[in-house]
Amino acid sequence: MSETVQETHEIAATHTAAHGAAVHHHGPPTGFIRKYIFSIDHKIIGIQYLLLAMLSVLVGMLLSVLMRMNLTWPGTSWPLLEVLFPVGAAGGVMTPEFYLSLVTMHGTMMVFFVLTTAPQGGFGNYFLPIQVGADDMAFPNLNMLSFWVTFVGFMVLVLAAFVEGGGPTGGWTGYPTLSAIGGKLNVPGMGSAENRWMNGQSLWVVSIAIFCVGSLLGALNFITTLLNMRVRGMSLMRMPLTCWSWFTTAILALLAFPVLLAAGVLLLLDRTMDTSFFVPGGLSDGTRVLTEYNGGSPILWQHLFWFFGHPEVYIAILPGMGATSHILSTFARKPIFGYRAMVFAMFAIGLLGFFVWGHHMFLSGMSPYTGMAFSVLTLSIGVPSAIKTFNWLGTLWGARIRFTTPMLFAIGFVSLFVAGGITGLVLGQTSLDLSMHDTYFVLGHFHLVMGVAAIFGMFAGTYFWFPKMFGRMMSERLGKIHFWPTFIGVYAIFMPMHVMGIVGMPRRYASFQEYEFLRSLDPLVMFVTIAVVITVAAQFIFWYNFFWSIWKGEKAGDNPWEATTLEWATTSPPPHDNFGGVAPIVYRGAYEFAVPGAPQDYVMQTTPDAEQNEIRQVGGIGVTGNGHNGHNGHKH
Amino acid sequence: MGRALAVFLWLMTLASVWMFMSGRWWFPPSITEHGPAYDRQFILTMIIVGIAFSGAQIGLGYVIWRYGARRNERERAVYSHGNNRVEMICTALTAVVFIGVGVMGQQVWAQLHFAKAPAGSTQIKVTAQQFQWSFHYPGIDAKFGRTDPTLVNDSAANYTGLDEASAEAKDDVVVPILITPVNRPVELIMTARDVTHSIWVPPLRFKQDLVPGLNISVHFTPVKTGKFELACAELCGQQHYKMKSFMLVLPERDYREMVAMPPAQFRTRMTELVKAYPLGITAQ
Numbered sequence: 001m002s003e004t005v006q007e008t009h010e011i012a013a014t015h016t017a018a019h020g021a022a023v024h025h026h027g028p029p030t031g032f033i034r035k036y037i038f039s040i041d042h043k044i045i046g047i048q049y050l051l052l053a054m055l056s057v058l059v060g061m062l063l064s065v066l067m068r069m070n071l072t073w074p075g076t077s078w079p080l081l082e083v084l085f086p087v088g089a090a091g092g093v094m095t096p097e098f099y100l101s102l103v104t105m106h107g108t109m110m111v112f113f114v115l116t117t118a119p120q121g122g123f124g125n126y127f128l129p130i131q132v133g134a135d136d137m138a139f140p141n142l143n144m145l146s147f148w149v150t151f152v153g154f155m156v157l158v159l160a161a162f163v164e165g166g167g168p169t170g171g172w173t174g175y176p177t178l179s180a181i182g183g184k185l186n187v188p189g190m191g192s193a194e195n196r197w198m199n200g201q202s203l204w205v206v207s208i209a210i211f212c213v214g215s216l217l218g219a220l221n222f223i224t225t226l227l228n229m230r231v232r233g234m235s236l237m238r239m240p241l242t243c244w245s246w247f248t249t250a251i252l253a254l255l256a257f258p259v260l261l262a263a264g265v266l267l268l269l270d271r272t273m274d275t276s277f278f279v280p281g282g283l284s285d286g287t288r289v290l291t292e293y294n295g296g297s298p299i300l301w302q303h304l305f306w307f308f309g310h311p312e313v314y315i316a317i318l319p320g321m322g323a324t325s326h327i328l329s330t331f332a333r334k335p336i337f338g339y340r341a342m343v344f345a346m347f348a349i350g351l352l353g354f355f356v357w358g359h360h361m362f363l364s365g366m367s368p369y370t371g372m373a374f375s376v377l378t379l380s381i382g383v384p385s386a387i388k389t390f391n392w393l394g395t396l397w398g399a400r401i402r403f404t405t406p407m408l409f410a411i412g413f414v415s416l417f418v419a420g421g422i423t424g425l426v427l428g429q430t431s432l433d434l435s436m437h438d439t440y441f442v443l444g445h446f447h448l449v450m451g452v453a454a455i456f457g458m459f460a461g462t463y464f465w466f467p468k469m470f471g472r473m474m475s476e477r478l479g480k481i482h483f484w485p486t487f488i489g490v491y492a493i494f495m496p497m498h499v500m501g502i503v504g505m506p507r508r509y510a511s512f513q514e515y516e517f518l519r520s521l522d523p524l525v526m527f528v529t530i531a532v533v534i535t536v537a538a539q540f541i542f543w544y545n546f547f548w549s550i551w552k553g554e555k556a557g558d559n560p561w562e563a564t565t566l567e568w569a570t571t572s573p574p575p576h577d578n579f580g581g582v583a584p585i586v587y588r589g590a591y592e593f594a595v596p597g598a599p600q601d602y603v604m605q606t607t608p609d610a611e612q613n614e615i616r617q618v619g620g621i622g623v624t625g626n627g628h629n630g631h632n633g634h635k636h
Numbered sequence: 637m638g639r640a641l642a643v644f645l646w647l648m649t650l651a652s653v654w655m656f657m658s659g660r661w662w663f664p665p666s667i668t669e670h671g672p673a674y675d676r677q678f679i680l681t682m683i684i685v686g687i688a689f690s691g692a693q694i695g696l697g698y699v700i701w702r703y704g705a706r707r708n709e710r711e712r713a714v715y716s717h718g719n720n721r722v723e724m725i726c727t728a729l730t731a732v733v734f735i736g737v738g739v740m741g742q743q744v745w746a747q748l749h750f751a752k753a754p755a756g757s758t759q760i761k762v763t764a765q766q767f768q769w770s771f772h773y774p775g776i777d778a779k780f781g782r783t784d785p786t787l788v789n790d791s792a793a794n795y796t797g798l799d800e801a802s803a804e805a806k807d808d809v810v811v812p813i814l815i816t817p818v819n820r821p822v823e824l825i826m827t828a829r830d831v832t833h834s835i836w837v838p839p840l841r842f843k844q845d846l847v848p849g850l851n852i853s854v855h856f857t858p859v860k861t862g863k864f865e866l867a868c869a870e871l872c873g874q875q876h877y878k879m880k881s882f883m884l885v886l887p888e889r890d891y892r893e894m895v896a897m898p899p900a901q902f903r904t905r906m907t908e909l910v911k912a913y914p915l916g917i918t919a920q
Contacts, residue, residue, distance in 0.1 A: 100874060280850075283830055284830065289786050298832055334715075338723050363834065372746070375741065376735065379738030383731045387730075389692055403638045418689060419693070425685050425688075431677055431743060502662055504664070506836065514880050517865050520660070
């Protein structure tokens with residue numbers, strides 16, 4: 001045993017040495033462009049991703065305000081809108097196709113450019129290398145490329161919104177045949193028989209495909225960095241749970257995005273070259289048979305899309321789980337409850353996430369037996385999700401909680417994750433989906449769990465890591481003023497959507513005025529809209545706090561939260577190579593709080609143990625666990 | 637701050653539970669044979685959801701109320717890395733409840749989708765297009781006339797491509813209203829002409845996509861007469877929100893009488909009935 005450990009250490013040492021040499025590959029750049037624009041520093045790239053997400057979330061949020069305005073006061077003329085969108089809102093009144101382009105752009109912006117970029121590309125990029133003790137990502141140039149490819153995808157999406165003929169109207173799921181032949185059916189935003197390329201829907205597909213490429217490159221980098229560049233003593237089971245979450249997410253992204261990329265290319269071919277991947281023969285536009293198509297299947301797209309789309313839900317939420325675990329433990333001043341179980345639960349969620357995509361398709365015309373299999377698998381994914389919730393509560397049990405702003409948002413994450421996730425028990429059942437499918441119940445469910453909970457993970461991460469990223473604290477006072485209306489607001493918005501769904505309100509409707517059975521919901525529709533306006537307004541407190549604090553915030557020390565992991569063992573902000581040329585050595589697991597006998601209530605991963613033999617006894621890469629084995633020294 | 641958050645969590649839990657239990661916003665009463673079984677499964681699931689939701693929120697409120705650090709507190713948190721026993725018990729319990737309820741949740745589904753429509757079901761063909769519905773009744777001979785997409789001609793109001801020259805088509809009628817008899821199994825044979833649509837009548841507790849290129853056959857048995865709103869539930873284009881129609885469930889005698897009528901008379905009768913029936917279930 002000890003020989004093996006010795007050997008592992010030699011390998012680790014060699015690795016560190018080789019890696020140490022790599023530090024000199026790129027010294028700190030001096031020019032503005034290489035430093036801040038085309039930077040290969042993972043920290044700058046991380047901030048670039050964060051800023052992109054902050055821009056996208058602003059757009060996505062304002063789009064949702066417009067949608068609510070149209071739903072609550074249909075037919076009203078909004079003079080400002082006429083100035084901004086003279087076609088989509090002629091006379092200031094939103095057209096139904098304008099509403100659909102809002103729906104599509106909101107979903108696409110939020111899912112791709114917020115939920116996928118910030119948690120992984122943003123925080124993951126910045127903190128994964130630091131938390132494993134590396135000086136940068138494994139492939140810094142690839143890292144730069146992945147951001148700029150993503151940015152091009154973003155620009156194409158913006159172009160799609162403003163191109164002649166209106167923005168894309170196919171929804172963020174882009175179901176064919178609508179998304180494929182919509183132009184020939186004169187659906188606005190879908191182009192026409194002549195205009196195949198420069199229209200909202202085609203550009204939407206191009207944007208998504210570009211985004212897939214960017215995410216793929218990022219995923220490769222994350223996986224390689226985590227597996228190969230951990231510093232001496234950083235065994236897998238000593239990694240912070242954030243690293244586990246980014247690692248799992250990267251694996252999901254690596255396997256899911258290529259499928260969407262392929263689907264996107266096929267859809268684009270259907271749109272531009274009249275191929276028939278997703279379009280069957282025998283369709284009619286009311287005057288002629290669309291003889292150019294034959295043999296395709298609209299359901300094929302749904303399989304490809306959701307094979308990506310369901311793992312995508314976990315791509316959005318897993319980093320939030322990681323950040324929440326990390327922050328809960330830090331401010332509970334207590335080790336994480338069931339570290340190993342947390343790691344396994346995360347992997348179980350990731351793995352099962354690939355076998356449940358069919359629950360989006362129970363009513364699609366897919367075989368009902370297949371639907372049943374997907375249904376039972378779907379409900380089993382609740383088990384690892386529940387494990388995580390128990391462990392978060394277990395972490396808080398017997399804690400000494402410090403209610404800082406990041407902690408409030410982390411607690412909010414737990415609450416919202418439960419509230420949103422638990423209704424999966426309803427939607428996951430084939431029988432109950434017969435009524436609930438495509439209603440506001442679904443909107444309430446996924447907005448709480450993958451939208452708002454994930455956003456709370458990002459808020460928690462921003463307030464928590466801001467001092468490390470910018471060397472200054474964000475205002476705690478403003479942070480708390482931001483937290484309360486946000487937390488109350490999101491419940492006020494999304495809880496009522498569940499009962500709207502039970503009554504039967506269908507999603508993606510530009511107006512509810514046509515149906516008598518929806519009349520009883522009018523007061524709730526109004527209530528939700530008011531809640532949206534207040535909640536959105538409260539977000540400007542966050543933006544103000546963010547930018548004000550970059551320049552004016554109180555100066556932060558290296559470790560303002562008295563936390564344990566490697567990012568807090570370097571300066572704020574960290575130097576170009578993260579640790580000033582000296583690779584840290586890790587002696588213990590990530591969450592050693594309240595260790596009996598230790599001089600303070602936290603012991604950093606880099607603090608050498610009083611008994612120096614500890615690392616020889618149980619250290620070694622991939623051998624030890626974070627749990628009890630990590631601290632034999634203290635137990636004796 | 638911690639205590640305020642705990643109180644908020646509890647109040648939010650109460651408000652949420654009230655919203656679901658108040659009965660102000662709930663399903664319309666069901667009108668199908670499988671409706672009561674659906675409603676039972678829904679309520680059972682919502683009870684489990686409610687218990688799990690409330691338990692977690694109340695528990696979360698409790699720990700943050702109880703374990704907040706006081707200013708300058710010296711005492712440390714409990715040093716523990718977890719408890720495998722508690723972990724195992726909770727996991728096993730969740731697995732049994734979640735998967736158990738999931739298996740139960742296949743019952744209505746199986747009843748509707750695993751069995752073919754019973755012999756003697758009333759057959760109706762459904763064709764969806766942007767942005768209207770066509771329901772095709774076979775008439776007194778109970779045989780559908782031939783349809784062919786090359787015959788589709790919207791300006792001549794031939795939305796389904798019915799070959800009016802074929803012998804079986806003489807007594808066929810295609811109208812935008814779904815009319816069924818009560819207490820008889822109904823089989824819908826559904827397709828879409830252009831893009832994917834979805835048929836959605838809330839009191840039916842039933843929804844199904846209509847997919848271009850596929851003929852999807854479904855069945856159910858209405859058990860209440862009345863007139864109900866019928867909507868499209870799959871995004872199908874700019875007028876999606878207006879793709880509205882009605883479902884009319886008639887006493888069986890009225891239905892038989894109607895399908896025996898020649899097409900023109902059928903249409904007149906239909907218009908009268910749609911006007912005569914108020915929305916909702918009618919007492920028999």
